[in-house]
Amino acid sequence: METTQSRLRDTLNELARERRLRQLNKTVTEPFRPMITLNGQPVLDFCNNDYLGLSHHPALIKASAEALEKYGTGTGGARLIGGTLDLHTQLETKIAQFKQTEAALVFNSGYQANVGVLSGLIHRNDVTFADRLNHASLVDGALLSRSRLVRYPHLDMVALKTALEKTDRATRKFIVTDTIFSMDGDQAPLTELFALAEQFDAWFILDEAHATGIFGNTHRSGLWETTQLGPQQRVIQIGTFSKALGSFGAYVAASQDVIDSLIQFSRSFVYSTSLPPAVIAANLAALELIQTNPTFTQQLWENIHYFHQCLADREISLPIQGPIIPLIIGETDKTLHETQRLLELGFYVQGIRPPTVPEGTSRLRITLTAKHTPQQISELVQALKLSKPV
Numbered sequence: 506m507e508t509t510q511s512r513l514r515d516t517l518n519e520l521a522r523e524r525r526l527r528q529l530n531k532t533v534t535e536p537f538r539p540m541i542t543l544n545g546q547p548v549l550d551f552c553n554n555d556y557l558g559l560s561h562h563p564a565l566i567k568a569s570a571e572a573l574e575k576y577g578t579g580t581g582g583a584r585l586i587g588g589t590l591d592l593h594t595q596l597e598t599k600i601a602q603f604k605q606t607e608a609a610l611v612f613n614s615g616y617q618a619n620v621g622v623l624s625g626l627i628h629r630n631d632v633t634f635a636d637r638l639n640h641a642s643l644v645d646g647a648l649l650s651r652s653r654l655v656r657y658p659h660l661d662m663v664a665l666k667t668a669l670e671k672t673d674r675a676t677r678k679f680i681v682t683d684t685i686f687s688m689d690g691d692q693a694p695l696t697e698l699f700a701l702a703e704q705f706d707a708w709f710i711l712d713e714a715h716a717t718g719i720f721g722n723t724h725r726s727g728l729w730e731t732t733q734l735g736p737q738q739r740v741i742q743i744g745t746f747s748k749a750l751g752s753f754g755a756y757v758a759a760s761q762d763v764i765d766s767l768i769q770f771s772r773s774f775v776y777s778t779s780l781p782p783a784v785i786a787a788n789l790a791a792l793e794l795i796q797t798n799p800t801f802t803q804q805l806w807e808n809i810h811y812f813h814q815c816l817a818d819r820e821i822s823l824p825i826q827g828p829i830i831p832l833i834i835g836e837t838d839k840t841l842h843e844t845q846r847l848l849e850l851g852f853y854v855q856g857i858r859p860p861t862v863p864e865g866t867s868r869l870r871i872t873l874t875a876k877h878t879p880q881q882i883s884e885l886v887q888a889l890k891l892s893k894p895v
């Protein structure tokens with residue numbers, strides 16, 4: 506036991522030396538976004554994923570409180586053992602309408618959805634083709650499936666095509682990608698990816714965690730909507746309620762056969778207590794809001810454009826991709842130093858380091874929300890140390 510203990514300590518010490526030790530040393534006490542109280546200090550939050558500011562919207566709070574009163578705090582069971590409330594069914598119907606798919610299924614979190622969908626549908630003799638920068642939960646799901654995992658270089662369609670060509674035609678194939686990459690903020694080329702999926706008869710699994718509620722002119726259902734390819738049998742769309750929708754939980758939208766299969770084989774769905782009614786009711790209210798009222802999404806996009814305009818005033822031009830803006834610094838030390846300097850100026854922008862991002866690409870990850878004011882955005886850009894990208 507003693508050596509086991511000291512080995513843990515050695516590992517932790519080594520992480521600390523490398524400035525990689527993750528710590529829960531920032532506590533929020535007043536989350537009135539975008540202003541928050543962090544460790545007792547009021548700061549502007551520029552790293553939150555509550556992109557539309559819905560986590561404090563009265564409609565969500567009211568729906569949530571009513572459900573809490575009516576149904577209590579917990580469901581007391583997994584979905585297949587008494588844990589399916591009428592609210593869960595209503596939410597799934599609404600998601601399928603939102604996504605224009607045959608069916609939908611609610612998962613307890615984005616992490617659980619990704620692990621459950623990939624491990625539930627992909628088998629040992631299949632091949633999973635995954636973008637190198639996919640979210641950790643997609644990597645974990647692929648590993649759990651025990652399929653052969655091919656991680657192609659970020660957005661590299663030529664490498665993906667080559668890998669697909671090298672795979673036996675009869676082998677089942679799955680192409681898996683974030684639509685908006687969580688740490689880079691850039692977009693996957695969905696039309697090209699789908700064309701490859703068609704050409705090689707592959708399934709196509711999309712993680713819309715950072716795109717749901719933000720992209721798509723009619724439903725604001727995600728980046729897939731912008732392709733105008735509509736529902737497709739081979740496409741499986743995953744997304745979360747925990748980001749732009751201001752709540753918690755996740756969904757999968759797909760054909761009825763895919764959803765029915767997940768109910769059989771997705772262990773993170775089957776073996777976990779269902780989400781509590783207060784959460785499901787907030788999700789229903791959030792979907793209703795963003796579909797009937799485009800102003801939240803419009804406000805977010807105005808802020809994104811304004812941020813880039815402020816950058817342009819400082820002669821920096823970055824491609825406009827979405828609400829996540831990575832400023833790559835490289836060295837971990839410098840990145841942490843920059844986070845600290847900004848905190849002292851009243852801006853909270855979390856630095857992101859390996860292993861969350863590849864070695865040598867530590868960065869500030871700025872997120873914009875509909876709640877930031879132009880003044881706050883311009884003050885942040887003023888405070889940043891910027892050098893022109895080389």
Ligand SMILES: *Cc1c(COP(=O)(O)O)cnc(C)c1O
Pocket residue numbers: 614615616617619640642683687712714715745746747754755
């Ligand atoms: C945040 C995130 C998840 C996990 O979603 P949770 O609901 O927070 O568990 C999955 N995929 C991507 C791309 C994410 O950014």
